[in-house]
Amino acid sequence: MANVAVLTDSTASIPEDILQRLHIRTVAYYIHRGQEVLRDLVTIQRDEFLRWMMTARFVPTTASPGPGDYFEAYKQLVEEGKEDIVSIHMTSKASGGFQAATVAQTMMKEEAPGVTIEVIDTRNVSLCQGWMVIEAARAALAGLSLNQITATVKKMIPISRMLQTADTLKYLYLGGRIGKAQNLVGSLLNIKPIVGMDDGVIVPMGRAHSRGQAYQQMADMVADAVGRGKAKIAYVHAGAQREVEKLKELVEAKVDVVESFFAELSPALAVHTGPGTAGLCYYPVE
Numbered sequence: 465m466a467n468v469a470v471l472t473d474s475t476a477s478i479p480e481d482i483l484q485r486l487h488i489r490t491v492a493y494y495i496h497r498g499q500e501v502l503r504d505l506v507t508i509q510r511d512e513f514l515r516w517m518m519t520a521r522f523v524p525t526t527a528s529p530g531p532g533d534y535f536e537a538y539k540q541l542v543e544e545g546k547e548d549i550v551s552i553h554m555t556s557k558a559s560g561g562f563q564a565a566t567v568a569q570t571m572m573k574e575e576a577p578g579v580t581i582e583v584i585d586t587r588n589v590s591l592c593q594g595w596m597v598i599e600a601a602r603a604a605l606a607g608l609s610l611n612q613i614t615a616t617v618k619k620m621i622p623i624s625r626m627l628q629t630a631d632t633l634k635y636l637y638l639g640g641r642i643g644k645a646q647n648l649v650g651s652l653l654n655i656k657p658i659v660g661m662d663d664g665v666i667v668p669m670g671r672a673h674s675r676g677q678a679y680q681q682m683a684d685m686v687a688d689a690v691g692r693g694k695a696k697i698a699y700v701h702a703g704a705q706r707e708v709e710k711l712k713e714l715v716e717a718k719v720d721v722v723e724s725f726f727a728e729l730s731p732a733l734a735v736h737t738g739p740g741t742a743g744l745c746y747y748p749v750e
Contacts, residue, residue: 466487466601466604466605466607467546467547467548467604467607467609468546468548468549468550468603468604468608468609468610468613469487469489469541469544469546469548469549469550469604470486470487470488470489470549470550470552470597470600470601470604470613471488471489471490471491471537471538471541471549471550471551471552472488472489472490472491472551472552472553472593472594472597473490473491473493473528473529473553473554473561473593474490474491474492474493474504474505474506474730474732475493475504475554475559475561475589475590475593475730475732475733476490476552476554476590476591476593476594476597476730477590477591477594477700477727477728477729477730477733478490478591478594478597478598478727479725479726479727479728482598482725486598486601486602486605487601487604487605488597488598488601489537489541490505491529491533491534491537491561492504492505492506492529492533493526493527493528493529493561493730493732494526494527494528494529494732495508495513495524495525495526495731495732495735496524496525496526496527497516497524498522498524502731504526504730504731504732505730505731508731509731510703510728510729510730510731510734511703513731513734514702514703514731514734514739517734517735517738517739518739523735524735525735526732526735526736527560528559528560528561528564529561529564530564531564531565531567531568531571532568533564533568534551534564534565534567534568534569535568535571535572535575537568538551538568538569538572538579538581539572539575539576542572542575542576542579546579547578547579547580548579548580548581548609548610549579549580549581549582549610550581550582550584550600550604550610550613550614550617551565551569551581551582551583551584552584552586552593552596552597552600552617553565553583553584553585553586553593554586554588554589554590554593555585555586555587555588555589555661555664555665556585556587556664557587557663557664557665558589558664558665558666562583562584562585565583566583569581569583580610582610582613582614584596584614584617584618585664586617586621586624587621587661587663587664588621588624588626588661588664588745589626589661589733590626590700590729590733590745591626591698591700591727591744591745592624592625592626592661592745592747593624594698594727594745595620595624595696595698595745595746595747596617596620596621596624599616599617599620600613600616600617603616620747623747623748624745624746624747625660625661625689625745625746625747626660626661626743626744626745627658627659627660627669627682627685627686627743627744628658628659628660628700628737628741628742628743628744629656629657629658629659629672629675629678629679629682629741629742629743630656630657630737630738630740630741630742655671655672655673656671656672656673656674656675656677656678657670657671658670658671658672658678658681658682669685670685675707675710675742676710679707679710679711679714679742680714682711682714682715682743682744683711683714683715683717683718683719684718686715686718686719686744686746687715687718687719689748690719690720690746690748692720693720693748693749693750694720694721694722694748694749694750695719695720695721695722695746695747695748695749696721696722696723696724696746696747696749697712697715697719697721697723697724697744697745697746698724698725698726698727698744698745698746699711699712699724699725699726699727699742699743699744700726700727700728700729700741700742700743700744700745701726701727701728701729701741701742701743702728702729702733702734702737702738702739702740702741703728703734703739703740704739704740704741704742705726705728707740707742708726708742708743708744709726711742711743711744712724712726715744722749729741
């Protein structure tokens with residue numbers, strides 16, 4: 465077992481088999497659906513939530529875990545014998561999870577002064593955050609120290625990139641997560657917007673007349689960024705497995721991909737992207 469525990473948010477959307485294999489702990493986000501309070505990937509799962517979203521008459525809201533949620537997660541790890549914890553979170557510019565985890569970190573100093581917790585703001589989301597968590601967990605299992613693992617994650621922050629497209633930006637707009645892509649909201653119905661993230665904020669990356677053209681543009685963007693190097697890529701979607709399979713084919717015709725997998729967004733992220741979203745999260749590797 466690793467000496468360093470790795471913890472993240474449910475919004476990292478890491479596939480369950482990877483979570484289990486790498487001993488990654490997650491803290492669930494909240495989804496408020498009318499009067500219902502749901503826990504992301506605990507009391508609501510992906511398929512069930514997307515089926516509901518297809519016919520929903522209103523958009524739910526989401527909330528980050530509170531300090532108490534992170535405190536309980538840290539406390540459990542300490543009770544299991546962990547003295548070093550790396551806690552990796554989605555961008556603080558779109559969610560309060562990082563801030564809540566920082567408060568919980570302070571609470572743990574009083575509860576267990578011998579425990580060291582590093583709380584990291586990835587300035588990213590989804591499987592970009594997820595890649596950092598995965599590599600941190602692999603490093604922990606390899607026996608690296610907390611300082612070494614923290615340095616690995618921080619090195620990945622500026623080079624991990626997200627690209628995604630959907631038929632509409634309505635969900636991002638209604639959820640208040642549209643960032644600097646506001647100008648794409650009024651696009652014609654036959655325009656497929658491409659968005660990414662820059663320093664923790666959603667930004668416009670382009671637009672296309674069809675999903676196929678959008679995927680081609682995304683493949684070109686990854687190829688330009690990676691050049692003759694190699695990349696690790698997660699193909700991410702919300703109920704759109706066939707779409708990301710098309711995207712994978714285009715990308716891997718242009719880019720030397722040394723590791724890839726498919727991942728479906730957690731319900732707490734699908735609230736903001738809407739069903740049918742397809743994209744990728746990648747970073748170049750040496």
